[in-house]
Amino acid sequence: MEFIADLHIHGKYSRACSKELTIPALEKWAKVKGITLLGTGDFTHPKWIEHIKEELNEDGSGFLRTKTGFPFILQTEISLIYSQGGRGRRVHILLYAPTIKVAEQITEALKKRGRVDYDGRPIFKIPCKEIVDMMRNISEDIEVVPAHCWTPWFAVFGSNGGFDSLEEAFGDNVKHIHALETGISSDPMMNWRLSKLDKINLVSFSDLHSYWPWRLGREATIFGIEPNYKSFLKAIRTGEGIKATIEADPAYGKYHVDGHRNCNVQLEPAEAIKLNNICPVCNSPLTIGVLHRVEELADRKNGFVRKDAPKTYHLIPLSEIIATVLQKGIATRAVWDAYNPLIEKFGNELNVLMNVSFDELKQVCDERIAKLIIDLRERTVKINPGYDGVYGNIEGFANPDADEEKPKREKAPKEKTPKAKKAAKASKAKKDLSDNKDKQKGLSDF
């Protein structure tokens, strides 16, 4: 069976998540998007696991199902913060579990090392190598997958707090690491440039903090597997059954090239290197993006193609395409008014983005929207790359969310520590939450 899976999810108890982010809301919007298998998110959180138990049923397959039969896999994300080799390390890790019982054993083991009730993605001072031992002591069917592996601040290869190899992070437990989540800012092609990753299976998921279709399923993995956890596990561990990944264009990610958001400085890696990675405006170190980091660690030239790799689709969420063409905010009524007829006619968003022809599309939407859908599908338009927390935008169009992305202060704040960075993120997220209330006004019910 084919599943279009988004297996990096958060729930309403995760920091910066909407209070309406529940299992029923996830199911509803997954259907609009065209996602057919979801991660539960946040199973270590005491209230969220109760919500999972209320909404989902186990049937022995390892897939949990809603009342209508929609499948979920038990999934959570934890943040590991510790020091190794005299340097602070910050790595986000995805965990997959075969049963609620095993999920609860994971939570119990983690509770001996810290609290789990303050965030859906709790923090532990546990090294990467040790977390694998901890999990394997509970069950060999738990899978550990490093999350959004290239993002600068919290990732196994991150320029700030990451490692130069999986071996350095996981030691001899690297043999139990079978897959990496490539994250929004990188795609499989970028990862192919590291011969060390040849045996690693590359997966893509959204890391959503809201259920809106411009977040849910923004990245996804298409599996051809039986509807059970064992079959999923085999796919993750051997690659057999991973048919394709759906990527946002990596340039569109918030950390693709180098720069400083507050200084309005955006630089390609080669330009940043010429400046010794120092910002020409504020003279402090630049936030090094994913492309730069890949260049640093790659042992192959750009353009290398991995043999027998799963197919990749590069897509931009439909709401963003419409917002870009109409030059309206992503959650405005005008954008929903163009979005809804496409979903009604063609079933779900991913079908619109991946399969429907130009002639069919233009019967239902503005011809410019139809053209941009096709151009993006065929990758004939350029994306102006994102940097230091600012999303990329489609060349030839202003970023419709540009107002939100403008720095609040002209002067660069002392925002170089992850703590300050997190605080800034949290305050933006608060704003996003209050924005969400307005956004819902434009919704039609599916």
Ligand SMILES: [Zn+2]
């Ligand atoms: Zn994360």
Ligand SMILES: [Zn+2]
């Ligand atoms: Zn600067």
